[in-house]
Amino acid sequence: MMRFTSLCIAVACLIGPATAHAVMDMANTLSDNAQQNTIAFDGLAFLTGSIGSDSFFPPGKVADFWGFQYLRDNDPSGMGHNTDFLSRAADNMLYALTADQRQQLITLAKSQVASINQYGYGRFVLMDAFRRNLTGNIPTGSTGLNLDAVKSYSQQLYQLDGQISYQRAQVMGPILASLTATQRAYLNNNMVGQGMTSWPNVGEQIDKRGLTNDEFVAVTTYASDMFSWYAGNTDADVYFCPERQGTYFGSFYMKDAPAMGNPNYSIPTNLTGDMGAAFLSVLTPAQRSLVTNLVSSQNAELLKIVDRREDVSTLLRQFIAGQTPSQTDMQDLMTKYGEHDGSIIYQYATAFAQVGQTLSSSQQSQLQALRDEILQGEPSVPSGAFLYSTPTAMPTIPSSDFLFFAPLAGDATRDRVVNFKDYIVLEGDFGKTNATWAMGDFNADGVVDFKDYTILEANFGTSVPEPATLLLVTAGAAGLLIRRRG
Numbered sequence: 001m002m003r004f005t006s007l008c009i010a011v012a013c014l015i016g017p018a019t020a021h022a023v024m025d026m027a028n029t030l031s032d033n034a035q036q037n038t039i040a041f042d043g044l045a046f047l048t049g050s051i052g053s054d055s056f057f058p059p060g061k062v063a064d065f066w067g068f069q070y071l072r073d074n075d076p077s078g079m080g081h082n083t084d085f086l087s088r089a090a091d092n093m094l095y096a097l098t099a100d101q102r103q104q105l106i107t108l109a110k111s112q113v114a115s116i117n118q119y120g121y122g123r124f125v126l127m128d129a130f131r132r133n134l135t136g137n138i139p140t141g142s143t144g145l146n147l148d149a150v151k152s153y154s155q156q157l158y159q160l161d162g163q164i165s166y167q168r169a170q171v172m173g174p175i176l177a178s179l180t181a182t183q184r185a186y187l188n189n190n191m192v193g194q195g196m197t198s199w200p201n202v203g204e205q206i207d208k209r210g211l212t213n214d215e216f217v218a219v220t221t222y223a224s225d226m227f228s229w230y231a232g233n234t235d236a237d238v239y240f241c242p243e244r245q246g247t248y249f250g251s252f253y254m255k256d257a258p259a260m261g262n263p264n265y266s267i268p269t270n271l272t273g274d275m276g277a278a279f280l281s282v283l284t285p286a287q288r289s290l291v292t293n294l295v296s297s298q299n300a301e302l303l304k305i306v307d308r309r310e311d312v313s314t315l316l317r318q319f320i321a322g323q324t325p326s327q328t329d330m331q332d333l334m335t336k337y338g339e340h341d342g343s344i345i346y347q348y349a350t351a352f353a354q355v356g357q358t359l360s361s362s363q364q365s366q367l368q369a370l371r372d373e374i375l376q377g378e379p380s381v382p383s384g385a386f387l388y389s390t391p392t393a394m395p396t397i398p399s400s401d402f403l404f405f406a407p408l409a410g411d412a413t414r415d416r417v418v419n420f421k422d423y424i425v426l427e428g429d430f431g432k433t434n435a436t437w438a439m440g441d442f443n444a445d446g447v448v449d450f451k452d453y454t455i456l457e458a459n460f461g462t463s464v465p466e467p468a469t470l471l472l473v474t475a476g477a478a479g480l481l482i483r484r485r486g
């Protein structure tokens, strides 16, 4: 029943510009007001939700360097929220392309679906750790989430996003570079600078037979991205919604669930602001500070993200200019992006847990009432989970224990011990580029080589934390020895 939901959900920014008809831009997104509303909405979603609701994630947030969100949020006819917006853009782009160019997008989709889903599943480990940190179900020997471990894992997710983005640009850029005058004229005369209500209604342009749902969604996404990339510029590529970063706390479920399967529903644009404020009003001053202080504590990282996005946009646009940018440079930028977002999500998870652990039962009831008001009869939390916006059973989640301890150099498998299993991984990926920690790239230089082997060798046999029982035995044995001597 929820097939193609990723195309149907109106994922417009939920915080409008300060004045009507003003342009939505980074000044809006980065404003303290927008950030505080978004963070508070995240807090409400997290403290009343579940890992199932945390998992809902609009697919357009992955590999989003093409200015589509900017196009949506600044549509001259104000139709960016419309459920047909993305498919109308995609259909026209596909209409303008040749059969061969359309086939290139289909081939790309078939090659990328696995990576896109790998990214989606990879998010569950962080979500699991954040919920454990909230409930206090943390591993023995840890005092809570470890910042460096969260950053390291986030880096790996963004490295994957970087590979998906680079591959996309590698196909989409040359197609755009090779558009004929006729193709350009179609786009320029019928679409560029005009609102969706003026775009021709050309209908669906690709045959779904032979494509899985995921592949069809991917092709549609590429085509719509190609149009915004063609029509936009670096500023548009860099642009993101206030809720773009720190996406592990369930706010997308809370705001999108009432819209799912309900084409006439329009998400109120003041929802995030109003409900964020309502959340804060339920909290004590001390709890409120924990949430509102995040606005300033995350700010430096947020600004660095803007810089990295600008670097990435500039790099990827080289493909439109007929050049081939360095993939190593791309991965380096995405590693940094992941580190910045990792720092932000660590701060959110830690602060929200502190609030959650001090809520009175009265406060909990009030927060649940706010959630119920937003969800309008939709389930408070889903019975399973979501892979992006598609309902799915809760996947088997690998142990998140490693997120509660400092990263252990050489531990590719992240089972908190450096042993032969890690050596097998490193050996299997030896020499590979675009490498991640999980492949054995422990010094994060993007390649698995002898330097990583040296790190593994130096740490072989170590584990974190040192087993508590061993320490006790040692202490006991020492005590015994002393007593005997005495």
Ligand SMILES: [Ca+2]
Pocket (backbone or CB within 6 Å): 410, 411, 412, 413, 414, 415, 416, 417, 418, 419, 421, 422
């Ligand atoms: Ca290991």
